[in-house]
Amino acid sequence: MPQDIRYVAIGDSFTEGVGDELPGGSVRGWADLVAQGWADSRGQAISYANLAIRGKLIQPIVEEQLERALALRPTHLSFNGGGNDMLRPRTPIARVADVFTRVLRRCDEEGVTLIVLSGANPSAQLPLARLIQRRGDELSRAVTERIAGRDDVVVALNWPDTDLSDPSFWSEDRLHMNDRGHHRVAARVLEALGERAPAEWWRLDETDSAVALTRGRYFREHLGPWLRRRLTGTSSGDGREAKYGDWFRVEPRPRG
Numbered sequence: 001m002p003q004d005i006r007y008v009a010i011g012d013s014f015t016e017g018v019g020d021e022l023p024g025g026s027v028r029g030w031a032d033l034v035a036q037g038w039a040d041s042r043g044q045a046i047s048y049a050n051l052a053i054r055g056k057l058i059q060p061i062v063e064e065q066l067e068r069a070l071a072l073r074p075t076h077l078s079f080n081g082g083g084n085d086m087l088r089p090r091t092p093i094a095r096v097a098d099v100f101t102r103v104l105r106r107c108d109e110e111g112v113t114l115i116v117l118s119g120a121n122p123s124a125q126l127p128l129a130r131l132i133q134r135r136g137d138e139l140s141r142a143v144t145e146r147i148a149g150r151d152d153v154v155v156a157l158n159w160p161d162t163d164l165s166d167p168s169f170w171s172e173d174r175l176h177m178n179d180r181g182h183h184r185v186a187a188r189v190l191e192a193l194g195e196r197a198p199a200e201w202w203r204l205d206e207t208d209s210a211v212a213l214t215r216g217r218y219f220r221e222h223l224g225p226w227l228r229r230r231l232t233g234t235s236s237g238d239g240r241e242a243k244y245g246d247w248f249r250v251e252p253r254p255r256g
Contacts (some may be wrong), residue, residue, distance in 0.1 A: 013054035019176030033186035048198035097142035
């Protein structure tokens with residue numbers, strides 16, 4: 001009898017789905033796409049929850065989301081974090097990687113299959129590109145070392161995917177992927193799970209949501225507000241609730 005899949009996602013804006021905006025202002029993102037693609041591939045409904053909240057550093061992600069997620073008694077838990085920490089040069093990469101070890105230990109204790117992702121590499125489009133590239137490389141290596149030899153961990157690494165660095169996969173803020181990027185990540189996760197992703201998810205047609213702002217507009221509309229949040233100690237996720245705080249059932253779509 002096929003396993004009853006109960007999949008919960010924890011993380012920051014990457015996992016919440018920021019950049020993949022839907023009509024009405026809600027966000028979708030790779031984790032939602034994985035849930036639907038998983039159900040479609042199996043031809044069987046799965047249960048899905050998503051506790052991720054934008055703007056979170058890695059320690060608050062684990063402190064606020066991990067135990068809540070495990071209390072749902074999932075079969076699978078996806079975890080990504082550290083992107084916001086990586087942008088803070090004084091944060092030690094080893095401390096970020098330690099959190100991945102903690103999440104793995106708790107999943108082991110609860111008998112939950114861990115799905116580990118690395119985010120895609122936005123550095124080519126951002127100020128301080130060399131610093132971001134270097135710290136992202138360090139984090140990717142450190143996390144890979146922490147899960148070495150763990151064939152039971154599902155690994156979907158996006159940082160080394162050079163195609164994903166192309167501006168056509170990114171939204172106007174240059175920090176979050178657009179729908180094209182989120183679909184490619186979802187395809188990689190499904191492949192790592194041994195499931196079938198629609199072939200077109202790897203490279204959707206380009207849309208006008210790709211990076212196109214002039215330097216002035218970019219600084220005014222995106223970089224400036226981000227810097228103000230840093231200076232005031234606020235976060236884009238302040239006051240937000242998880243978009244799917246409890247299970248809901250994802251039905252497979254009809255084939256053909």
